[in-house]
Amino acid sequence: MADTEGTTSEAKGPGAFRKFAWIRIIVGILIIGVMLWGAGVVLGYFKKPASIQVAGKSHNSAESGALASAAEPSGPPPAEDHRATDHGTADSADAVHGEQTTGHDAPVHDDTASTQGKQGSSEHGVAAQGKPASSHGKTVSAGLGAEGAAGHAASGSHGAAGDEQFVEQANGVAFVSAVIEPLRYELSDRFWGWRPNDVITLGDNVINFQLGVLEVTRRAAIQLSDRISRTSSTSKLETELQNAMNWFMVKPNQYWFPSPETKYIDSLDQLEAYRERLISGDASFFARTDNLLPLLAAFVDLLGSCDENLVKTEEKTGEPVSFYKADNYFFYAKGVASAMHPILEAIMVDFQTVLVRRDGTELMHHAIENLDRARHINPWVITDAASSGILANHRANMAAPISHAMVYLYTLMKTLET
Incomplete structure (x- = not known):
């Protein structure tokens, strides 16, 4: 047994x-x-992009700088009649914004333009740069190297604090840099790199964020190639911009033949080549109202799509929005806001004459502020609770600044059309 x-x-x-x-x-x-x-x-x-950190700091420094320049009794009026300074050294307003104008024969604008210039300066700190229209010559900007990470937006509209080296800035450089930098960060500096085509994925939050950044970059590249770089529809297309626009259309989740990372990097290199030609004066950038309106319309459509995904309670099939879809919509909208924010700041620089003439500076400033709010919503866990529940509804939290930015851009479009 x-x-x-x-x-x-x-x-x-x-x-x-x-x-x-x-x-x-x-x-x-x-x-x-x-x-x-x-x-x-x-x-x-x-890990936030360096460009985003620079933009946030420079935005605050610009507001405090504007107050400092207004309180300085010895400084001249801030770009009151858009005259170029006759002194070799920067005045107090220029020291705040890191910019001064060159030349001594800049034409004097009328009193109406002077008043509008003051209003633009108080709203976003840009009129004090004394940046004239493209026909009035070029401006000198502090701390904007051609390859500088901070040059994506903050360099033009706020200046680069702490950098005393003055380099020449051509019209359009701020805009092209703002298009390049967000996607460049996702491809080269983001931990784990480009993720939508990874075989093994560790969550999909960053994937959806990167898709949002890509969509903004695509739409900006299309308008830059088709309109902003050309005098009319019969003008020659820029080869670099054509290549960039086409290569951005490679599917983001495609694994190879070709890989999206390779083609996107090639596209950014083409944009950098175009930027270098802008600096050397061999390329054109036409900051006109009829070129700005289609770009704003594309951004309004994209923000409207994000807003719909953030506020809807049911999918097209009639099923409620699942927990796994809610965070996808959240991070896609955040990626859109993060990439669009520096581009709008660059528009404040390169299209300043258009915005000031139509009193659109304040509307653009409010759109930028709301996108800044959206890109800094950073919860550890995305919850999609009921409106009256104890837990947060992070989709609704994101929808508020996204919808506000959309409304301000739409209102700006209508203002520019009149």
């Missing part, structure tokens, strides 16, 4: 051990997977 029981226990021993081992192996794999996913989210998402 004892021998029989011993034999049975020995027979069961190997099977029980295998079951014991497999359970622990599977649990260990799951734990490692969760740890890797958590590390990817923390390191990949919470």
Whole structure:
């Protein structure tokens, strides 16, 4: 009897051990997977682009700088009649914004333009730059190297604090830099790089964020190639901009032949080549109302799509928006806001004459502020609770600044059309 029981226990021993081992192996794999996913989210998402950090700091410094220049009794009026300064050194207003105009024969504008220039300066700190229209010559901007990361937007509208080197800025450089930098960060500087075409993914938050950045870049590249770089519809297309526009259309989740990372980087290189030609004077950038309106319309359409996804409660199939879809909509909208924000700041620089003439500076400023709010909504966990629930509804939180930015841009369009 004892021998029989011993034999049975020995027979069961190997099977029980295998079951014991497999359970622990599977649990260990799951734990490692969760740890890797958590590390990817923390390191990949919470590391902000340098361009975004610079823009946030320079925005605050610009507002304090505007107050300082207004309180300075010895400084001349801030770009009151858009005259170029006759002194070799920067005055107090120029020291705040890091810019001064060159030349001594700039034409004097009338009193109406002077009043509008003051209003634009108080709203966003741009009129004090003394930046004339493209026909009045070029401006000198502080701290904007052709390859500088901060040059994507803040360099033109706010100046680069702490950098005393003055370099010449051609019209359009701020806009092209603003188009380049957000996607350049996602491709080259983001932890784990471009993720939509990864075989193994650690969450989809960054994936949707990057898709939002890509869509804004695509729409800006289309308008830059088709309109802003040309005098009319019969003008020659810029080769670099054509290549960039076409290569941006490669599917973001395509694995190879060609890989999207390669083509997107090539597109950004083409935009940089066009930017270099702007600096050298071999390329054109036409900051006109009829060129700005289609770009604003494209942005309004994109923000409207994001707003619809953020506020809807049901999908087209009639099913309620799932928990897994809610965070996709949230991070896509955040990517759109993060890429559109520096472009609108660059528009404040390169299209300043158009905005001031039509009193559109304040509307653009409000749109920029709301996009800045949207891109800084940064919850650890996305919840999609009921409107009257205890937990937050982060889609609704994101929808508020997105819809406000859309309304301000739409109102700006109508203002420019009249």
